[in-house]
Amino acid sequence: MVDAPDSVSRALRAAPPDQLVEAADQAIRSALGATRTDVFMADYRISGLWPVLDPELPAAGFLACHGVAQRCFSSQQPVRDAADDGRCRLYLPLSVWGERLGVLLIELSDAPGRSIETRATDIAGDLAVALRAADRETDRYRRARRRERLSMAAEMQWELLPGRSVSHRAFDLAGQLEPAYTVGGDHFDWSVDGDRLTVTVLNGDGNGLAASLLTAVAVNAMRNARRSGGGLAEQAELASDTLYYQHRGRRYVATLLLEVDIRSGRVRAVDAGSPHVLRLRGGTVEEITLEQQLPLGMFAEARYDLQEFELAPGDRLFVVSDGVWAAAPAEQEPYGERAMARSMRATRLQPAAEAVGTVMRELHAYHAETDLRDDAVVVCLDWRGFRGRDGG
Structure with a gap:
């Protein structure tokens, strides 16, 4: 043996x-x-x-x-x-x-x-x-893996995903889409390339197959720019122009683009719409406020500015779409006002891949276990910090 x-x-x-x-x-x-x-x-x-x-x-x-x-x-x-x-x-x-x-x-x-x-x-x-x-x-x-039939929109979204989790010596990253079998326009994407981690979270306009097609165009345009060596702003601008010249501003995609320098923990960001970033540091949850710019595809020749913030070892970031942040079932307050922070604190001892599931389960419970009214994306990034290839 x-x-x-x-x-x-x-x-x-x-x-x-x-x-x-x-x-x-x-x-x-x-x-x-x-x-x-x-x-x-x-x-x-x-x-x-x-x-x-x-x-x-x-x-x-x-x-x-x-x-x-x-x-x-x-x-x-x-x-x-x-x-x-x-x-x-x-x-x-x-x-x-x-x-x-x-x-x-x-x-x-x-x-x-x-x-x-x-x-x-x-x-x-x-x-x-x-x-x-x-x-x-x-x-x-x-x-x-499937316990029921996927809608056509969901089939496209799952095919487009990079995966649901990835580990690196400097970080752990995980994401989840809901409702899993009928998700339409919400999506996430990521890529690890040398000393750079790129993460995008999209909140597609509309529902069903039309929203899925719109998101697929945006994701592939950003991938095209990224794989051609384009920076974060160029990725946003190519996707925005592609969507605009296809739909003339009638359809657009709210998107958050993040680029993490793996060696330093410095994050560059383009906030093109509604996805929200929250940081759990110790036991404290705070929203990272970024200047919102135009969603991708709203106007021709839109240009995007970079913003920056820092990650410290031990930080946990959650990026959520409006289907999580703004969820307000049965006349309750939006989930993002207080319930989201409680859910995040409940995940402190869980790895990232478990934490996204916990937040989604809490979101379902907030909806009294009924189907979600809107697509929802949760992405969790655990930042350990760069220690070199030898781990030291």
Whole structure:
């Protein structure tokens, strides 16, 4: 079993993309002597984990697995669970670059030693990379993640996302869209490039497919400028001009663009509309006030100015769209006035990927568990600060 990770890696590389879990199952059984494996995938709402290899798992067996798998997914640490017959179930996070995909279950006849657990963790890492790559070639794992049919607008929005979380030595970043299966114009995008992190949050005009198309044009225009070497202002201006000459000012996208210097923590910003930035520093929540400029696409040849603020190690930023900030169900005050700050404080001990889920759950509770009236985006950035490549 010395080359267990290598043998599983070879099996994954040789497998068709839609058969990765079967290939992993056979290879893990052979390499580690496992009696059973399965892959649990997180759904679009991150409300549960669902089996891929054994989707017909009996309800009692699924529920028994689910709670332990959820602990593993939330903690991002291996979790052991001893069965009554003496077997040991090992649950391992399936994550790549901070993107949390799900959990790998490996059942062994005996409790594994440290070396076996290390090998199993390496195997889970290889499988996570393979699953993320396979998403471009097969629909199988996307089907496993959806618990109901997506609207056409939502299908486009999820395809456009960079991911739902990413980790770096200097930061953790996560985002979530709601309502997950019908979201229209709200969106987020990010890119890590050398010493620069770019984050954009968009609050698209309108609803449904028209809003999704508008947002897709804006996101791709900003990506085009960014990938051509353009700075933050140029990204905003190209997107604004593209939208204006397509819709002549009748349609526009409120957008916040942020560019973080990873070495210094200095943030450049273009505030082109309504997304709000809040900072949690210690136990104090404050809104970072920026000068609002015109939404993208409102006027021809619009030009945008940069503003700056600083991040300190330990800071947590939340960026939210109007669907979060201005939500006022049943004649209540807007969520952003006080409830948002309470939700943020409740996340202090949670990682970024858990924190966005907490804020969204609190938002749903604020709506008395009814469907959200507007699209909602929450993005969370945890800033650790740059310590160099050696971690020092």
